[in-house]
Amino acid sequence: MQSRIRNEQLKEKIMSPMEASKLIKDGMVIGTSGFTPSGYPKVVPLALAERVKRDNEKMKLTLYSGASLGPEVDGAWAEAGILAKRLPYQTNKQLRQDINCGKVEYLDMHLSHSSQYLNYGILPRVDVAIVEAIAITEDGNIIPTSAVGNSPSFIKSADKIIVEISSKQPVELEGMSDIYMLENPPMRTHIPIKTPGDRVGTPFIVCDKDKIAAVVFSDMEDHVRDLAPISDVDRAISKNIINFLEKEVSLGRLTKNLLPLQSGVGNVANAVLAGLCDSTFENLVCYTEVIQDAMLELMQCGKIKKASACSISPSPRGLKSFRENIDFFKDKIILRPLEISNSPEMARKLGVIAMNTAIEVDIYGNVNSTHIMGSKIMNGIGGSGDFARNAYLTIFSTSSIAKGGKISSIVPMVSHVDHTEHDTMIIVTEQGVADLRGLSPKEKARLIIENCVHPDFKEQMRDYFNRACEVCQSCHTPHILEEALSWHANFVETGTMKK
Amino acid sequence: MQSRIRNEQLKEKIMSPMEASKLIKDGMVIGTSGFTPSGYPKVVPLALAERVKRDNEKMKLTLYSGASLGPEVDGAWAEAGILAKRLPYQTNKQLRQDINCGKVEYLDMHLSHSSQYLNYGILPRVDVAIVEAIAITEDGNIIPTSAVGNSPSFIKSADKIIVEISSKQPVELEGMSDIYMLENPPMRTHIPIKTPGDRVGTPFIVCDKDKIAAVVFSDMEDHVRDLAPISDVDRAISKNIINFLEKEVSLGRLTKNLLPLQSGVGNVANAVLAGLCDSTFENLVCYTEVIQDAMLELMQCGKIKKASACSISPSPRGLKSFRENIDFFKDKIILRPLEISNSPEMARKLGVIAMNTAIEVDIYGNVNSTHIMGSKIMNGIGGSGDFARNAYLTIFSTSSIAKGGKISSIVPMVSHVDHTEHDTMIIVTEQGVADLRGLSPKEKARLIIENCVHPDFKEQMRDYFNRACEVCQSCHTPHILEEALSWHANFVETGTMKK
Numbered sequence: 001m002q003s004r005i006r007n008e009q010l011k012e013k014i015m016s017p018m019e020a021s022k023l024i025k026d027g028m029v030i031g032t033s034g035f036t037p038s039g040y041p042k043v044v045p046l047a048l049a050e051r052v053k054r055d056n057e058k059m060k061l062t063l064y065s066g067a068s069l070g071p072e073v074d075g076a077w078a079e080a081g082i083l084a085k086r087l088p089y090q091t092n093k094q095l096r097q098d099i100n101c102g103k104v105e106y107l108d109m110h111l112s113h114s115s116q117y118l119n120y121g122i123l124p125r126v127d128v129a130i131v132e133a134i135a136i137t138e139d140g141n142i143i144p145t146s147a148v149g150n151s152p153s154f155i156k157s158a159d160k161i162i163v164e165i166s167s168k169q170p171v172e173l174e175g176m177s178d179i180y181m182l183e184n185p186p187m188r189t190h191i192p193i194k195t196p197g198d199r200v201g202t203p204f205i206v207c208d209k210d211k212i213a214a215v216v217f218s219d220m221e222d223h224v225r226d227l228a229p230i231s232d233v234d235r236a237i238s239k240n241i242i243n244f245l246e247k248e249v250s251l252g253r254l255t256k257n258l259l260p261l262q263s264g265v266g267n268v269a270n271a272v273l274a275g276l277c278d279s280t281f282e283n284l285v286c287y288t289e290v291i292q293d294a295m296l297e298l299m300q301c302g303k304i305k306k307a308s309a310c311s312i313s314p315s316p317r318g319l320k321s322f323r324e325n326i327d328f329f330k331d332k333i334i335l336r337p338l339e340i341s342n343s344p345e346m347a348r349k350l351g352v353i354a355m356n357t358a359i360e361v362d363i364y365g366n367v368n369s370t371h372i373m374g375s376k377i378m379n380g381i382g383g384s385g386d387f388a389r390n391a392y393l394t395i396f397s398t399s400s401i402a403k404g405g406k407i408s409s410i411v412p413m414v415s416h417v418d419h420t421e422h423d424t425m426i427i428v429t430e431q432g433v434a435d436l437r438g439l440s441p442k443e444k445a446r447l448i449i450e451n452c453v454h455p456d457f458k459e460q461m462r463d464y465f466n467r468a469c470e471v472c473q474s475c476h477t478p479h480i481l482e483e484a485l486s487w488h489a490n491f492v493e494t495g496t497m498k499k
Numbered sequence: 500m501q502s503r504i505r506n507e508q509l510k511e512k513i514m515s516p517m518e519a520s521k522l523i524k525d526g527m528v529i530g531t532s533g534f535t536p537s538g539y540p541k542v543v544p545l546a547l548a549e550r551v552k553r554d555n556e557k558m559k560l561t562l563y564s565g566a567s568l569g570p571e572v573d574g575a576w577a578e579a580g581i582l583a584k585r586l587p588y589q590t591n592k593q594l595r596q597d598i599n600c601g602k603v604e605y606l607d608m609h610l611s612h613s614s615q616y617l618n619y620g621i622l623p624r625v626d627v628a629i630v631e632a633i634a635i636t637e638d639g640n641i642i643p644t645s646a647v648g649n650s651p652s653f654i655k656s657a658d659k660i661i662v663e664i665s666s667k668q669p670v671e672l673e674g675m676s677d678i679y680m681l682e683n684p685p686m687r688t689h690i691p692i693k694t695p696g697d698r699v700g701t702p703f704i705v706c707d708k709d710k711i712a713a714v715v716f717s718d719m720e721d722h723v724r725d726l727a728p729i730s731d732v733d734r735a736i737s738k739n740i741i742n743f744l745e746k747e748v749s750l751g752r753l754t755k756n757l758l759p760l761q762s763g764v765g766n767v768a769n770a771v772l773a774g775l776c777d778s779t780f781e782n783l784v785c786y787t788e789v790i791q792d793a794m795l796e797l798m799q800c801g802k803i804k805k806a807s808a809c810s811i812s813p814s815p816r817g818l819k820s821f822r823e824n825i826d827f828f829k830d831k832i833i834l835r836p837l838e839i840s841n842s843p844e845m846a847r848k849l850g851v852i853a854m855n856t857a858i859e860v861d862i863y864g865n866v867n868s869t870h871i872m873g874s875k876i877m878n879g880i881g882g883s884g885d886f887a888r889n890a891y892l893t894i895f896s897t898s899s900i901a902k903g904g905k906i907s908s909i910v911p912m913v914s915h916v917d918h919t920e921h922d923t924m925i926i927v928t929e930q931g932v933a934d935l936r937g938l939s940p941k942e943k944a945r946l947i948i949e950n951c952v953h954p955d956f957k958e959q960m961r962d963y964f965n966r967a968c969e970v971c972q973s974c975h976t977p978h979i980l981e982e983a984l985s986w987h988a989n990f991v992e993t994g995t996m997k998k
Contacts, residue, residue, distance in 0.1 A: 085939075101973045105939035108975075110921050120891065121752050122936050185758050185850025185891060190689035253620050259684050344843035344889045351684025366916065374983070375967075375974035381921055389888050390843045392619065392684060415980065417865065417916035422609050422880055437621050440584075440604035468874075474600045475874035476607075481914065481988040484873070489980040 001217050004135040004165045013215045017047035020162050020214035024048055024128055026059045031118075031126035031154030032073060033133075035066035035311035035338070036265055036290045037091075039147025041130040041164045042072040042220040049076040060084040064118070064126065066149020066310060066338050067111060067289070067382060068092070070223035078104070087123075088114035089380040100376050108370060108380035111289070112342040115153040119184055119339075129158035131205075132166050132218065134174050140209020141202075144177050145169040146222060147311035148335045152179055152205045160213040168221045172326040175203050177335040191345055196260050196287040197306035199334060227293060227315045230271040233399045236430035237268065238275030241355065241395060244426060244433045246280065248393075256280060260287035262347075262387045263295070264356040265313070270294045272355055272397060277301050287350055289341055289383045291333060293318035299332050300325070308334045310341045342386035351392035356384040358398040358419075360409045361427050361452070363445040363465060364477055365436045367396050367419035373488050374415030381418050389423050400429035400454035406496040408457040410448060412464045413484035427452055441477040442469070460499055500716050503634040503664050512714045516546035519661050519713035523547055523627055525558045530617075530625035530653030531572060532632075534565035534810035534837070535590075535764055535789045538646025540629040540663045541571040541719040548575035559583040563617070563625065565648020565809060565837050566610060566788070566881060567591070569722035577603070586622075587613035588879040599875050607869060607879035610788070611841040614652040618683055618838075628657035630704075631665050631717065633673050639708020640701070643676050644668040645721060646810035647834045651678055651704045659712040667720045671825040674702050676834045690844055695759050695786040696805035698833060726792060726814045729770040732898045735929035736767065737774030740854065740894060743925060743932045745779065747892075755779065759786035761846075761886045762794070763855040764812070769793045771854055771896060776800050786849055788840055788882045790832060792817035798831050799824070807833045809840045841885035850891035855883040857897040857918075859908050860926050860951070862944040862964060863976055864935045866895050866918040872987050873914030880917050888922050899928035899953035905995040907956040909947060911963045912983035926951055940976040941968070959998055 005011050021044050024030060034040025052059045062085040063077065074092035077083050086095065087107035099106040109117075117123040131151050134143040144151055145166055155161060180201030182188055192200045248254045258281055263269045273294035276284070286295060286307035293314045298304040300321075312333065314322055322329060340346065347354070358367045359378060370381055388394045396419065398409045409429065421441070427434040432451035436444045449461050468478035487497040504510050520543050523529060533539025551558045561584040562576065573591035576582050585594065586606035598605040608616075616622040630650050633642040643650055644665055654660060679700030681687055691699045747753045757780055762768045772793035775783070785794060785806035792813045797803040799820075811832065813821055821828060839845065846853070857866045858877060869880055887893045895918065897908045908928065920940070926933040931950035935943045948960050967977035986996040 097973070100975050102941065105942060106975060107937065107939055108921070113921070116891075117936060121750070185848070186694070186756075188848050188850065189693065190691075190844070190848060192689075194688065195685070251620070257685075344847045345689070348843045349684070349687050349689060351687065371976060374978045374980055375971045375976050377975035385888075385919075385921055389884075392615075415978075416976065417919050418921065420884075420916050420919065422607070422612070422884055422917065437616060438606065438623075440606055442601065443604060472874045474596070476599050476605060476876035477870060477874050477915065479873045479914075481873055481984045481991065485980045485983060492980065 001165060001167055005215060006138045007136055007140050007209060010136055010140060010209060010212055010215060013212055015214050015216060017043035017216045018051060020044050020216050021048040021051055023160055023162060023213055028127035029062040029064065029124050031064040031129045031150065031158060032069060033131040033144060033147060033149065033151040034069045035147035035149035036068050036313045037070045037224055038222050038311040038313035039132050039145040040069040040073055041132045042070065043164055043216055043218045044130050044162055045073040046076055049080040049082065052080050052082055062124070064114065064150065064154065066147060066151065072220065072223065089382050091379045096377065106377065108377060110381060110385045111338055111383040112344065112386040115150050115339040118153050118157055126154050126158040128160045128162060129154040130162045130164065131155065132164045134166065134169055134171055136163060136215070137204055140207050140212060141204035142207050143174050143204050145173055148177050148179065149310045149338050152181055152337045153339065155205050155207050158211060161207065161211045162214040162216065163212060164216050164218040166218045168219055170323055170326055172330060176330060176333055177203055179205050179337060180340055181337065182339055191340060191343060193346060196285045196308040196350065197334060224314060224316055224319050227270055228267045230274060233430045234268055234271035235275065237397045237428055238272045240428050240433050241272055241397065242275050242279050257283045259351040259353050259392055260285045262288040262352045262354045262391070264384060265290045265292065266357060268357045268397065269355065273298065276303055287346065287352055296322055296329070299329065306332055308336055308341060310336060310338050342383045344386065344390040347387050347390035352387055353393045354387035354391035355395045355397070356388060358396040360411050360414050361396060361398060362411050362414040363448050363461065364441050365421040365424045365427060365444050365448065366414045366417045367424050368414040368416045369418045371416035373492055374485070385419060388419050393426065394424055395426040395428060396424055397428040400431050400452060401456065405456060407491060408454060408487065408497050410453045410461065411487050413479060415485055415488045500664060500666055504714060505637045506635055506639050506708060509635055509639060509708060509711055509714060512711055514713050514715060516542040516715045517550060519543050519715050520547040520550055522659055522661060522712055527626035528561045528563065528623050530563040530628045530649065530657060531568060532630040532643060532646060532648065532650040533568045534646035534648035535567050535812045536569045536723055537721050537810040537812035538631050538644040539568040539572055540631050541569065542663060542715055542717040543629050543661055544572040545575055548579040548581065551579050551581055561623070563613065563649065563653065565646060565650070571719065571722065588881050590878045595876065605876065607876060609880060609884045610837055610882040611843065611885040614649050614838040617652050617656055625653050625657040627659045627661060628653040629661045629663065630654065631663045633665065633668060633670055635662060635714070636703055639706050639711060640703035641706050642673050642703050644672055647676050647678065648809045648837045651680055651836045652838065654704050654706050657710060660706065660710045661713045661715065662711060663715050663717040666716065666718045669822055669825055671829060675829060675832055676702055678704050678836060679839055680836065681838055690839060690842060692845060695784045695807040695849065696833060723813060723815055723818050726769055727766045729773060732929045733767055733770035734774065736896045736927055737771045739927050739932050740771055740896065741774050741778050756782045758850045758852050758891055759784050761787040761851045761853045763883060764789045764791065765856060767856045767896065768854065772797065775802055786845065786851055795821055795828070798828065805831055807835055807840060809835060809837050841882045843885065843889040846886050846889035851886055852892045853886035853890035854894045854896070855887060857895040859910050859913050860895060860897060861910050861913040862947050862960065863940050864920040864923045864926060864943050864947065865913045865916045866923050867913040867915045868917045870915035872991055884918060887918050892925065893923055894925040894927060895923055896927040899930050899951060900955065904955060906990060907953060907986065907996050909952045909956070909960065910986050912978060914984055914987045
């Protein structure tokens, strides 16, 4: 493992995780590598949590990351009560509770804003960055593991850096990253990437070696999560999306190569993508945030040529297959900084097809992807807005019902808006597809009700819309204000949205 | 005037407006030049409306434009009842009524989506484009007048083109336009503009001269509108914004040159900008949609060096001054296609400071800029989302009250969301500034209530927020669903939001 530290001087910085954790003091801002349980530091965060609990230390930290982290950080730090502030995204259950009850201030933000805020000096600088690495180069530069995300920005911003050299991450990851950094305006120029497979930067993160304050060794694996089996509903959603895309090809708006695909993270998103294996599309490319199982499988079956992302985060099964075939994947995957992968410039220039999931959608096409019943946060917006807002095609999908049919995922008015009616284009449920492009609000409402609402809620929704049109005859977007959120209020009170 | 048609063949296409109007048939899609009462065709649209009314002709048209048009199109066509569909933006009173009562289907869309939808074949192609011009070149290319907007896309898409040569628009406008067109993905490359003043295209719109079906002469002026006198509230908003920007400079986040300014259209937006004249900022540049009076004055007082926009649309007084000093302005103003001026790539690359106005804002920072009481549309989102979403700094301003104090412009929950809490950064009223960057929802709410809400509504708002926090103790974004929209419902019922 010593050979992974290719700079002799830095070998003097080798220490135990516990020793390294002492660099972290109360009140500090910590920035970690990691993006959607992948490539995050483990042994130092765990040592810190252990120490704080053992010594009953006073410790309140602000934690920045690329996206969600594993339980060794978000879980352990929430449990130890050392988080004061967290951004830009997380998915841990315990931390979610702490956020909702106000113990932790949470900034649920567009991921592309996180690096921007940091680089522009709007967020406080990083005191200590903790970064998982494959190796440190002769010059002190850092080779990231399975995620790039915000690590380059944190390393640039940080006073001190702790490097966790991982013995579990395959050395073949070296060369997969492509680190290209943007200047701040007015010095900023365009991003020289023309296609998702282009390499324009360095395979390492440039790092001032004098800032590296500790090097520790880690033998812990990414805490990757199992994917749920693909359900019939997932399959139906996937089929509806693929049918829609095939129609676009037949209309001459897309070719069989489509345009670069972006896909959200999670079971449904993975299932949607999996369906492409049996499609007629070919030579596909991805420009996305996270590579999950389906994307790897689509590379193996020859459908996807290249994929650009911030991280690789498959299930345990997918990870095994990835590692066994890493030489196959090596030249097909490019891992990039968040600022590049989620750039509005890239989404509009490449003409990305953005496929994300919704918690709920309303009859006018507004999408809620963060809040349950308007108030409780689930995870966060993540990068969905970065892509959805600037893409060529913006697709949102959801099962038409939730909670065993007690909740309609299509509602009169969403209880929280993350993507406005101006941004959304295609709404998909297992019931069907609503192509909202070129339609007025009332036209959108009729189409969503007929094509996407579950049969159990269709009459109730037609009734709301018809009455809204009647009550509000001179209205572009008819609503009955007293009733618009009543489905949610009803659910909170009675346990069902059914009336 | 004949000399303005520099192609001999095309002189044969000279005809009367009435004759030209006969090219327009029932069911057609018409695309016109023009952007925010500027540079739109006048004599042919008026002739068409006259003919339809006189002959009681059956005529239903779809009308595309860059942004709002003068009364000679939107007003006359609405009055003649010949509009079936309208996009992407309009501000005419009669047409607004027709839209709200459902006589006209209206697509209120991000302006940057309008050219994208057309170029990608999602919207039906243009049958006839009607374009106001200074001249037609030897090759049949078109020199636009005071607006570029969507004209290049319409001319490219159209089957037939009617050119209105204007005798009123100054010939010195030739050379002010810079037409650069984008390929569709996957052929698209980056936009080669590095600073707002860069010229990268042609001074004319490329046009297949065989498509020019009629050339008419027009002696009608743009129907420019008076600006209201700057009120004390406007002045206070402007002062608050400037103080905020000065603080950013003192924090080292901006220099005295700021970054390229984008400003919305209208009285408040103009007033905000006007305040810059007495500021300490210097050598400013603008990358915006529309050039109004204040921007011209800021050029004259030496504050602004260069301004890039889609159109020049000052008040009658501003227009007079512009024309008298056109040689001074000529090398300082660049008129661009909408696709370039409103490009997400440009806003993020240049680091635009986006300053737009809101109808209402809620305590969590969501902004409504289109709908009155959730249902009636006012104008539309225009380009505000194109800039706000991708800018370096996103500022929304509004007077804290409306309707003589009966309406609070800060509400518990906006009745329509055009810009989400993720997109908005700085909220400004005459009461003060709320810098929401880096804050959690509850922190945002406290700041907006304390800094921006009018004293008459402050207690009522504190009460709502405190009760929401109490009722909803484990909530990231506390709301009382039954009450969130009650301020609006109350206003509709009783004529005031006060309780």
